[in-house]
Amino acid sequence: MLSGKRLLLIVSGGIAAYKTPDLVRRLRAQGAEVRVVMTPAAEQFVTPLSLASVSGNRVYQDLFSLTDEAEMGHIELSRAADLVIVAPASADLLAKLANGLADDLASTLLLATDKEVLAAPAMNVRMWQHPATQENLTRLQARGLHLVGPDEGEMACGEYGPGRMAEPETIVAAAEAYFSASRRLSGLRALVTSGPTHEAIDPVRYIANRSSGRQGHAIAAELARQGAEVTLVSGPVTLPDPPGVNTLHVNSAREMLQACEGALPVDIAICAAAVSDWRASEEAGQKIKKDGKEPPALKLCENPDILARLSASGAKRPRLVIGFAAETSDIAEQAAAKRQRKGCDWILANDVSAESGTFGGPDNRIILIDDQGQEDWPRSSKDAVAQRLAARIAQAFDRPHRQDETPADD
Structure with missing residues (x-):
């Protein structure tokens, strides 16, 4: 080569x-x-x-x-x-x-x-x-x-x-x-979610998590490099937008769902964002002040399930829906159950316990679970994970690399 x-x-x-x-x-x-x-x-x-x-x-x-x-x-x-x-x-x-x-x-x-x-x-x-x-x-x-x-x-x-x-x-x-590397995904449209969501409690406080968005952004960039038309729906992150990608910036889970549904139809949906499961049932219009009494009760309600919604989106359902399972124990078992519960095609499980260094770190270790079983991927950079996932997607769409292909001028 x-x-x-x-x-x-x-x-x-x-x-x-x-x-x-x-x-x-x-x-x-x-x-x-x-x-x-x-x-x-x-x-x-x-x-x-x-x-x-x-x-x-x-x-x-x-x-x-x-x-x-x-x-x-x-x-x-x-x-x-x-x-x-x-x-x-x-x-x-x-x-x-x-x-x-x-x-x-x-x-x-x-x-x-x-x-x-x-x-x-x-x-x-x-x-x-x-x-x-x-x-x-x-x-x-x-x-x-x-x-x-x-x-x-x-x-x-x-x-x-x-x-x-x-x-x-x-x-x-x-x-x-x-x-x-050829543009094996040319002609395909992809939707990727990335980062955390911020669920407002009042104008200055919110519920969030430690997701950096590195993995989702790396996936979006790699799919675009391989020729896909990519829409990235990103929660609040400090990362620059990936080149060659249409990036939509949102804050909350409801905004993320609206942006995802607006991007349909697509061929591939990859839900890499760490969406907050809950939000405050009522957002205070003013900053909640301490009054020297008991802390205020925070009543929560469930956020929309973006992965499940995309997996069950009827005629607009992507041909391939991929979810992530960020777990801290019983990684593979929890992820397999989540795949069944959500109705997605593949799920990528990763360990996000504090000692793993996955949240915010440069590396990741993936267990891919589909209807054929599971694949354990070695710990590697998040870029390498994105490249491996893109290759796996190309195989799923029956687009093997051919030695006679002319590499694209990326």
């Missing part, structure tokens, strides 16, 4: 940079042309000469090099490739890209490119888990950044955990998967 492809490899600083000559060699063995850009920090771990030798091309390092700019200006360099690969992708370089900084050749190229970017993060486990890094990744993935890894294992510093750069063969496989 890489034969004749032009790849721009950006190497940032980190001990994992020692693997990049092997990565370049493997990419070229698959028929790709590779041009390499190095950050100043990368030169502390691997030499420009070694990368020039294995790539067969000069290595670019200096934003203000008159020679390099005369041969190939940085704007042309950023756009001449079919795919940009960043390996290793340091926390520093990811932060620059997330915040639009361009103070060296690598960050300038990433800001100037009109091609998609595949990043292989590599950093200390604490750096990977730091909220700033995770916020940067959330922002970048919402903009369409593709991730491969990081792997979990022992670090050069002696610590253990996620943060190791994916192995070169894994990065090559991810690049091949990028080019082999």
